[in-house]
Amino acid sequence: MTSPTPTARVDRGHLPPGVVGLGRKDPERVGPYRTLGVIRRDAAGATLLAEADDGALASVRLLPAEVADGPDVRARLAAETGRLSRARALCLAGYRDADLQAAEPWLATEYVPGRTLGEHVTEHGPLRGETLTALAAGTAEALAAWHALGGLHLALDPSRVVLSPRGPKIVDPGISSATGRPLGDGRWAAPEQGAVDGSADVFAWGLLMRYAATGAEPSGTMTDDPATGAVSAPLASLIGEASRREPGERPTALRLLEELTPGSGGDLGRAVSDLLAGSWTGVSAPEPRRVRRSRTPVVVGAASVVLVGALVGGLLWSGDGSGGPLGALGPTGSGSQDTRGEGDAASGGGAEGSGGSEEGAALAVESGPEDGAAVIAETLALMHEAPDLLYREQYRIDEGGEPAVFIVEYTEEPVRAIQRMAYHPMGTSVNLRFGTDLGEEIEGRIAAGESGIESIEYFQSDHGSITGQELLEGARTPFEWILESDTEIEYLGLSAVPHETSYWDTISDHLVFEATEGHHYSGTYVDPTERQEARETIVDFDLWIDDQGHPLRLEAAGVIYPENPAHPETTFDQERDYVFHEPREIHIPEGSEIGS
Incomplete structure (x- = not known):
């Protein structure tokens, strides 16, 4: 599922909500892309909204030289970029292009139009029913595909899940692993340090699904039985399992996906696609506004x-x-x-x-x-x-x-x-x-x-x-x-x-x-x-x-x-x-x- 290029006018004077104008030190171009605005800044640099020569929009992650030239950062970034280029997941922002040898290396992925999970919950309240199930299954599908390639996200928080009109998308996979820098909001991180498997991402998934269902952010107090409001029993049970203190007691992302798509017959990708087609409703991308x-x-x-x-x-x-x-x-x-x-x-x-x-x-x-x-x-x-x-x-x-x-x-x-x-x-x-x-x-x-x-x-x-x-x-x-x-x-x-x-x-x-x-x-x-x-x-x-x-x-x-x-x-x-x-x-x- 590829996010379509928004039909509304997007340029440096009209940007989607959440995207801000370029700063004085931001580049006018990155590789073949003309930069339009800034999607986010964090400890690993900036993610820029950019336009290709054919008019298609992209998210371009630009790493400052002081980050990229850290010990083994470029080698790890090459490994993560290779994974992303091989990833085949409906709900993971797809690879487009990269230049890892540039003085400031960059990685371009598809631009996902829409509000982040945090913005959506703030503006419209928690998700309900089949839309919530579709969010849970879609994000589990993205994590399962990424983990299958040996990758870890390690920066999942409400700003790294974007709700596009066609489905949820996880963004920024592998950047934290490549740079060794914590990018996400620490409240959503697993309690264990130095995770070498996907259990930390599953823990964050559990917190995110509880947040999506109830609007409740992490309190810092761990519990093996988190309150999930009116969430249906199957999903509520999975949220509880994902939130367990011990990493070994949490399910894998693949098991989460299997539990959320019963009757898939092993074709999990098709099951997620069908679920989104039938259940992903009431989600829209806000129109660009003047900046x-x-x-x-x-x-x-x-x-x-x-x-x-x-x-x-x-x-x-x-x-x-x-x-x-x-x-x-x-x-x-x-x-x-x-x-x-x-x-x-x-x-x-x-x-x-x-x-x-x-x-x-x-x-x-x-x-x-x-x-x-x-x-x-x-x-x-x-x-x-x-x-x-x-x-x-x-x-x-x-x-x-x-x-x-x-x-x-x-x-x-x-x-x-x-x-x-x-x-x-x-x-x-x-x-x-x-x-x-x-x-x-x-x-x-x-x-x-x-x-x-x-x-x-x-x-x-x-x-x-x-x-x-x-x-x-x-x-x-x-x-x-x-x-x-x-x-x-x-x-x-x-x-x-x-x-x-x-x-x-x-x-x-x-x-x-x-x-x-x-x-x-x-x-x-x-x-x-x-x-x-x-x-x-x-x-x-x-x-x-x-x-x-x-x-x-x-x-x-x-x-x-x-x-x-x-x-x-x-x-x-x-x-x-x-x-x-x-x-x-x-x-x-x-x-x-x-x-x-």
Whole structure:
């Protein structure tokens, strides 16, 4: 089964969701392929979306010289490429071309249009019934074929399974084995190290099928009887067997496939093909969307870490009035996927309490939704007037890093107060400002567990790192920058407001997101903040606004271009969720609750 080339326009200005624009250091061509965008970056380099001379799309894995020139890497890569060229599996991304002797060797495979498993579950929820069975059988078929050739994947996670309209496909087989670098999310990896057979891949398969069926990500606690929700008995049993602690007690991928295709008569490939033809439904590839600059953070090297530390490290905790390290906009969440038909009216609210008109089709501003600058100016005015506000922001420096998360609440009743809770891998903190002029200051430290906030230790502070007014202004800063930069703002119409469920929904359990649509705007602006040793900072953004003009979700990704060209560029991304019209309850501790 070969994935067809998408018929929708795909070029450097119109890329599939999940594919970002080329960075300044990405090549214009790789071998005979013209590069279009970046599918992913990881410890082994980058996977680029590229176009062959005949117009067919390909995924091109490009290994940097420092990776390729490691001990025996090219020899191992040649072995893995040889396996891939011989592999005959419906659900494994097929081999197209390679040049392993180039200074930066590359391997081209078929491009699989579609959402990753992680994206699909986030946007549409778990898979059900025969579609789930088809996913399980298809991925087992790909692993069985790869293992039969002596290969191991060792990097299976939800980003390495792509759900195309014609079936699931596993991508990136053998890259981790060839480079000796861990590529996948470690939460999905088997507990044993140095696996020499396919048992580690089978373990990851079990976690992935449980995730596909329930939306539950690995908790880090192993069990031989994982909860599988409403999964039918045969598949639930196989998931349990694949998840066993001892590698020798897990089934092989071939046995998984045999169990999932009873009555195949030994023709497993035909059985999988027939299963997909009859059961693979409700899966589509999203249309390409307009893009500008690269939105995917590069892997930050040592020199870049020093630069980031100089530019933003202190701002994580001292604050610049924006609620985030750089004060830029960012990817934010506010509303799960809307599953209604295109003709349905928008609900006009991305979270509990977000107001919206009954019409759901036009903004309240007189100029109409196409005038982006007027709409955002109205949004900014509404934010100035709002008597209550909540926004949650996630910020990260590189794609694989842990995010810093900020939750900011503001209220004018019964006492004017604003509170920022900050969560970061290096620690947690609370900044509470209250009073008529927000001049009273209390700090705190958070103890958080799996079920949310367990306790807050408050202490008095008379020299806070950030004022209450700066915290309040931080909610509005990105909108001001968009307008100050004289940005060309593109109106993209009504679309579902994206929201990714994560651990932070547990921490911020006072957020309730509803499926909704919003008026979608996109553009690029220059961050006006003067940063030490930075020549300029360019930020791309996507913004969703409800019918009344209130922001629902703000996403952005930026590139900091250093003054010294010898320094690497630094990239970052952020996400913000906004909630209005829902009175906030901010606890102001009394004297007995406040330590020294």
